[in-house]
Amino acid sequence: MDHPKKYFSKKILTNKGELIIEGPVESALLETYVFHENLTSFRPPKQQHKAVVEIASLSEARIIIARCENTIVGYVTYLYPDPLERWSQTTLENLIELGAIEVIPEFRGFSVAKNMLMISMMDDAMEDYIIITTEYYWHWDLKGTGLSVWDYRKMMEKMMNAGGLIQFATDDPEICSHPANCLMVRIGKRVTTEDIQAFDALRFLQRYMY
Numbered sequence: 660m661d662h663p664k665k666y667f668s669k670k671i672l673t674n675k676g677e678l679i680i681e682g683p684v685e686s687a688l689l690e691t692y693v694f695h696e697n698l699t700s701f702r703p704p705k706q707q708h709k710a711v712v713e714i715a716s717l718s719e720a721r722i723i724i725a726r727c728e729n730t731i732v733g734y735v736t737y738l739y740p741d742p743l744e745r746w747s748q749t750t751l752e753n754l755i756e757l758g759a760i761e762v763i764p765e766f767r768g769f770s771v772a773k774n775m776l777m778i779s780m781m782d783d784a785m786e787d788y789i790i791i792t793t794e795y796y797w798h799w800d801l802k803g804t805g806l807s808v809w810d811y812r813k814m815m816e817k818m819m820n821a822g823g824l825i826q827f828a829t830d831d832p833e834i835c836s837h838p839a840n841c842l843m844v845r846i847g848k849r850v851t852t853e854d855i856q857a858f859d860a861l862r863f864l865q866r867y868m869y
């Protein structure tokens with residue numbers, strides 16, 4: 660499968676300054692930007708910058724960023740699911756995962772995440788993909804935001820809905836291990852019925868038990 664990509668961008672004004680929301684951004688360009696020191700949700704910033712640069716060089720992957728001058732203050736990644744997760748146990752070439760989304764605390768609550776999701780979906784090529792994201796409450800910044808698990812979950816849903824991702828059922832044990840965890844999915848307009856059926860089978864691997 661080819662993975663054509665079309666770049667989109669927009670400016671948004673926050674009371675902390677103007678941001679450019681843009682992407683997919685190429686690996687070489689991402690490397691030239693400063694990666695803000697408060698992007699710490701997934702890995703230490705230096706390591707995460709390196710990871711994002713590496714991800715951008717993968718043929719299927721996309722990185723959308725929020726940029727303040729030459730500093731990355733938010734990003735979202737899309738790439739094939741982790742080989743250790745069930746979502747990679749498929750022959751579906753058009754199944755990609757929104758792996759991580761993060762905005763520095765200073766720019767949160769200004770719709771930066773929602774705008775990164777909207778920019779991501781502007782590329783018509785996204786209509787060929789099944790896009791998934793797995794929400795595990797232990798990845799959430801509950802301490803930093805002061806939100807309860809359920810309020811954080813509501814925020815995640817509103818944010819993901821901006822990109823057209825909605826909750827789908829699954830019997831994945833990790834997702835089922837806590838009621839706030841969930842699988843969210845966007846099925847592109849051109850995804851075939853066969854591919855949707857293959858994805859349904861992947862969501863319910865333990866169906867024989869019922």
Ligand SMILES: CC(=O)SCCNC(=O)CCNC(=O)[C@H](O)C(C)(C)COP(=O)(O)OP(=O)(O)OC[C@H]1O[C@@H](n2cnc3c(N)ncnc32)[C@H](O)[C@@H]1OP(=O)(O)O
Nearest residue numbers: 700759760761762767768769770771772773800814817818
């Ligand atoms: C697949 C994964 O990556 S799961 C992990 C997700 N990432 C994290 O938890 C990392 C730490 N958190 C963050 O980086 C940020 O808080 C994010 C990325 C979750 C959200 O970024 P933001 O730019 O602040 O989100 P954005 O402003 O677009 O808000 C999305 C919605 O949540 C609401 N929201 C945002 N912050 C809050 C808050 N503190 N309290 C209540 N609601 C909130 C917004 O009002 C908006 O809803 P609306 O449509 O009703 O206006």
